[in-house]
Every structure is written in C-alpha cells, then in structure tokens.
Amino acid sequence: MREPRNPLAISFAVWQAIFLREAIDRLFDMRAAWFWLLIEPALHIAFITVVYSAVRMYTVGGIDVALWIIVGMLGFFLFRRTAIQVMYAVDCNRPLFAYRQVKPFDPAIVRAVLEAFLMAIIASAILAAAALLGHDSLPRDPLLVALAVGGLWLFGLGYGLVASVLMELVPETEHILKLLMMPLYLISGVIMPMASVRQPYREFLLMNPIVHGVELVRQGFVPYYHVVPGVDMAYLYAWVIVSLLLGLLLYRRFALQLVMK
Amino acid sequence: MIVVNDIHKRYKTEHGVGRWVLQGVSLNIPRKLNVGLIGANGAGKSTLLRLIGGVDHPSKGWIERRCRVSWPMGEGGLEGTLSGRQNAKFVCRVHGHQADLADRLAFVEDFSELREAFDEPVSTYSTGMRSRLQFALSLAFDFDVYISDEVTAAGDAAFRKKTATAFKEMADRAGLIMVAHDEGTLKEFCQSGIWIHAGKAYWFDAIDDALKAYKEAIPQ
Numbered sequence: 001m002r003e004p005r006n007p008l009a010i011s012f013a014v015w016q017a018i019f020l021r022e023a024i025d026r027l028f029d030m031r032a033a034w035f036w037l038l039i040e041p042a043l044h045i046a047f048i049t050v051v052y053s054a055v056r057m058y059t060v061g062g063i064d065v066a067l068w069i070i071v072g073m074l075g076f077f078l079f080r081r082t083a084i085q086v087m088y089a090v091d092c093n094r095p096l097f098a099y100r101q102v103k104p105f106d107p108a109i110v111r112a113v114l115e116a117f118l119m120a121i122i123a124s125a126i127l128a129a130a131a132l133l134g135h136d137s138l139p140r141d142p143l144l145v146a147l148a149v150g151g152l153w154l155f156g157l158g159y160g161l162v163a164s165v166l167m168e169l170v171p172e173t174e175h176i177l178k179l180l181m182m183p184l185y186l187i188s189g190v191i192m193p194m195a196s197v198r199q200p201y202r203e204f205l206l207m208n209p210i211v212h213g214v215e216l217v218r219q220g221f222v223p224y225y226h227v228v229p230g231v232d233m234a235y236l237y238a239w240v241i242v243s244l245l246l247g248l249l250l251y252r253r254f255a256l257q258l259v260m261k
Numbered sequence: 262m263i264v265v266n267d268i269h270k271r272y273k274t275e276h277g278v279g280r281w282v283l284q285g286v287s288l289n290i291p292r293k294l295n296v297g298l299i300g301a302n303g304a305g306k307s308t309l310l311r312l313i314g315g316v317d318h319p320s321k322g323w324i325e326r327r328c329r330v331s332w333p334m335g336e337g338g339l340e341g342t343l344s345g346r347q348n349a350k351f352v353c354r355v356h357g358h359q360a361d362l363a364d365r366l367a368f369v370e371d372f373s374e375l376r377e378a379f380d381e382p383v384s385t386y387s388t389g390m391r392s393r394l395q396f397a398l399s400l401a402f403d404f405d406v407y408i409s410d411e412v413t414a415a416g417d418a419a420f421r422k423k424t425a426t427a428f429k430e431m432a433d434r435a436g437l438i439m440v441a442h443d444e445g446t447l448k449e450f451c452q453s454g455i456w457i458h459a460g461k462a463y464w465f466d467a468i469d470d471a472l473k474a475y476k477e478a479i480p481q
Contacts, residue, residue, distance in 0.1 A: 010357070013355060013356075013357050013359065014355050016354055016359070017351050017354035017355045018351075020350070020354070021340065021343065021347070021351050024343065024347060025342055025343070029342065093340075094338075095340050096338050096351070097338065098316050098336055098338030099332055099338060100314065100332065101355050101356070102355060256318045259317075259318075
C-alpha cells in the first residue's frame with residue numbers, strides 16, 4: 001500500500017489541477033476567448049474616457065481624467081470579476097466533486113487567484129497602452145497601489161464566498177445580489193467623482209468599502225490626487241477581514257450542503 | 262478496511278426532506294474482499310456506494326476509509342467543456358500523478374480507444390464513449406478498493422469483452438464493492454454480499470446467502 005499523501009499535498013495538487021482546468025476554460029472557451037477577455041475592459045475604459053474627454057473634462061481631483069478613469073475602473077473590475085467568478089465557482093465545477101479530493105472551497109480560491117493573474121495582465125496592457133498614448137501611467141507609490149488593489153481583490157473573494165453560500169441556501173438571493181451589483185458601478189466613484197456628491201449623501205456613499213479601495217489606488221498612482229475626505233485603508237480592510245472570515249465560516253459550516261444532493 | 266458507522270441518509274427534495282433511505286447502517290468491509298451490494302430498486306445501493314466513495318455525505322454517522330478507495334467507477338465526473346485528454350489530466354493531477362502524467366495519459370488513451378475523439382470536448386461524446394473514458398480513467402490508478410455501479414454494461418460488444426477481462430483482473434488484484442442486478446455477474450466477481458433492505462444493511466460472508474435472503478424477502 002502506498003503511503004497516504006499529506007493533506008496539504010493533496011490540496012496543492014487539487015489547486016494546481018483546478019487552476020489549469022479553469023485557465024483553459026477562461027482562455028479557450030470560445031473562439032479567441034482570450035482576446036475578448038482583454039479587449040472587453042479595454043474598450044469599456046476607452047469608451048468612457050472618450051465620452052469624458054468629449055464633455056471637456058480634463059482633470060478630476062487634480063489629475064489626468066484618463067488616468068483617473070483607467071485606474072479606478074481597473075480596481076473596480078478586479079473586485080467585480082473576482083466576486084462573480086467566486087460566486088459561481090461551485091456551480092461551474094459540479095462534476096468535479098465526484099472526486100472526493102476536491103472540496104467546495106478549492107475552486108473558489110483558485111478562481112480568485114486566476115482572476116488576479118488575468119487582471120494583472122489586462123491592467124499592464126492597458127496601462128502600457130495609456131503610456132504610449134502620452135499619459136503618465138506609472139504608479140508613483142507602488143506599495144499603496146498593491147495594498148489597495150489587494151484589499152479590493154480580497155474583498156471580492158470574501159464577497160463571493162459569502163454570496164455563493166447564500167445563493168445555495170436561499171436561491172432567491174441571486175436576484176437581490178444581481179440588483180446590488182448593478183448600481184455598485186455607479187455609486188463606487190468609478191465614473192462619477194465622489195467629490196461632486198454633496199453632503200450628507202457622500203457620507204452614505206462612503207459606507208461602501210469599494211469607494212475607499214478605488215480612491216486609494218488612484219492616490220497610489222498620483223500622490224497629489226485630491227482624495228475624497230474620509231477615505232480610509234483600515235475601513236476597506238475591516239470589510240475584507242469580516243467578509244473573508246464570514247465566508248470561510250459559512251464554507252466550513254455549509255460545505256457539505258453545497259455538494260450534497 | 263472501510264468502517265461504516267451508523268450512517269443515516271436522506272435527500273433534500275422539492276417538498277422538504279425526503280424519507281430515510283438508509284437508517285443506521287454499520288459495516289466493516291475488509292480491504293481484500295470482493296463484495297456485492299444487493300437490494301431492490303431504490304433500496305439505497307447506489308446511495309451507500311456513493312457514501313463509501315466519499316462523493317456524497319451521510320446525514321448522520323461517519324465513514325472511515327483506511328485504504329485507497331476509488332470514486333464510483335461509472336460516475337467519474339467529466340467536465341463537458343474540456344476534452345477527454347484534459348479531463349484525464351485533471352484526474353491524474355488531483356490524484357497526485359503529476360510526475361508520471363504521460364504514462365497514465367497514454368494508458369487512458371490506449372484503453373479507451375477513443376482515437377481522435379480523445380481531443381474533442383466531452384460534451385460531444387455519446388453515452389458509450391463517456392463510459393469508455395470513465396472506465397479507462399478508473400483503471401489508470403492503483404486503488405486498494407474499487408467501487409463500481411453497474412459499470413460492466415458499458416460500451417459495444419468488443420469493448421465489453423475487453424472491460425470484462427480488465428475488470429476480472431482488477432477484482433483479483435484489489436478489493437471491489439459493486440452494485441449489479443445480474444445474479445451471474447455477482448457470483449462471478451464477489452465472495453461476500455451486503456443485502457440492503459428497509460434502510461438497514463445485512464452482511465453475508467457468502468454471496469449465495471445474501472442472494473437467498475434477498476429472494477426470500479420478495480413477496481410472492
């Protein structure tokens with residue numbers, strides 16, 4: 001009889017296998033899927049930038065409007081894409097739970113990592129393109145950028161974990177979560193400057209942790225950017241910790257329900 | 262040895278929880294023995310098999326696998342969007358065979374005889390092709406105990422002959438827990454039997470006794 005494998009070794013083997021399986025699905029699912037993966041956010045960002053330039057807005061908070069939009073959107077997309085990928089991780093890998101080595105948590109974490117990989121490539125390409133077009137798109141404070149981006153990514157993971165369990169337990173929540181995602185784009189200060197919202201409404205919008213992440217990424221790129229007062233890295237990470245712990249707790253408690261018939 | 266300790270199982274249905282399929286099943290299944298599961302349709306044979314394989318989980322009680330147990334042979338999960346080869350790679354990696362991946366792949370490709378279809382998405386496969394792949398996959402690894410749910414009925418005549426030989430070989434080499442409705446198959450492969458009736462499981466050292474008990478319980 002062969003020596004049983006160490007549980008950690010099994011987990012790593014499973015993660016590696018799921019990573020490759022997911023990457024193939026994301027990159028070669030349809031004809032040139034990898035091309036659309038890159039071009040979709042690029043077109044989206046280009047379109048909004050053109051619209052803003054057309055209405056003669058050159059600076060927001062003292063920085064180049066193109067950079068303001070690019071950086072904000074990349075941060076927001078990182079959150080949203082991670083959240084949605086993690087949300088459907090269990091659903092999309094159902095046949096694979098026939099192998100008992102694969103636990104419901106595995107595809108969730110792997111999908112988040114894969115999304116971070118993809119977004120890193122997409123962001124580098126878009127920022128490089130912006131640099132070639134004459135925008136100053138190098139981050140001046142890379143550590144702050146890394147911290148804020150990491151916060152957005154981890155919050156996406158935490159949100160996705162919580163959402164996927166809720167969706168499984170109460171299927172109706174899917175509609176509510178979809179409704180939540182729609183306005184999130186508008187109220188997170190991605191295309192509408194937070195500074196233009198008057199009090200006391202700005203206070204309400206600042207309860208959304210994504211605003212904090214997006215604003216801080218911008219500040220990391222351009223240190224003299226006028227951050228909206230009240231933006232706080234600790235607030236973002238408080239949400240990260242709470243959502244991750246809650247998500248992991250729910251997975252620990254309901255992992256069996258996710259795969260049981 | 263596989264220890265099954267007082268497991269209960271019921272499924273969730275659209276109208277709340279269903280009836281108890283298994284109610285207090287306790288078994289010790291030795292490693293080197295070939296065991297047949299016998300019972301009427303819906304008695305819970307496949308359920309017990311899936312629980313032993315770790316694919317599903319009991320509502321109550323626990324199962325301990327003190328050896329390497331395969332997944333239920335007919336039920337190997339295949340991802341429709343991936344090709345047969347990609348699915349095979351996935352299974353190899355999950356089972357820790359990254360190092361000898363090429364050998365295992367060669368075996369699966371050769372045994373399943375899927376030829377070009379091996380590189381096509383599994384969603385385009387026919388039922389027979391799927392079961393060829395699933396059968397080849399479960400033979401590609403050395404388990405101590407194989408579990409099988411009516412797998413011998415897969416494929417066309419030529420392939421069936423080949424699987425029968427391979428199945429026999431495997432049954433001699435390792436332990437086997439199988440569900441089959443055909444008495445001949447059970448007698449051919451199994452020494453012992455488990456009769457599942459009314460949510461309980463009864464162990465018989467000889468398969469003939471299990472079949473007898475099963476037949477006596479059928480109302481005339």
